[in-house]
Amino acid sequence: MNLLMMNKRPYGYTRMEIEDPEDLKHRKAQFMIYKVMQQADFKKNTKQSASNLRVRICRLKVRIGNKLKRLRKSMLFNISVVRVCVCKQFMGQLKNWKGLIIGNRQNLPMNSTLPSHFLN
Template sequence: MINHMINKSCGYSKMEREDPGEIQHRRAQFLIYKVLQQAATGSPKRRKLSHLRLRTHRLKIRIGKTLKKLKKKIFSAIKLLK
């Protein structure tokens, strides 16, 4: 009985080490699969801008242009006063 328990394996077997080339090949296949899957679903989500974000972006640009014009007017007025 004791002899039977000693010879009994735990149910796990040693895995062979994979070749680094095989690992790299498997990773490349996975990345290709992911890219093809994204292409099949349509455009990536990161390209979509919500309507609100688009409006705030345009507003920031408009405010920046207005401030730039105001700055130019102030500097030109200061030059005229000197």
């Protein structure tokens, strides 16, 4: 008998007794409930991660939109400042030319060929 016990593997399969059909149905029902609960948890987790992703994307869009709006405002302001500076420089150059032309006019003969708008 000891030899038979020694030959048995410690983790070998054992023969199960015939199960009661009600117990078999109950065990299958438990397994099905377990599987349905797992699927529900999986769907819940994916929905949460998807909604979290949507929220993060919306926040990112808002931040990008705000940055673009600030950039546009600053660019418009800078363009207007540059326009004013260019106009001032241009008017200053015209005044310089006018001064040079009027200064030279005194030295020119009366039948000069300069346009009238430079002489006034």
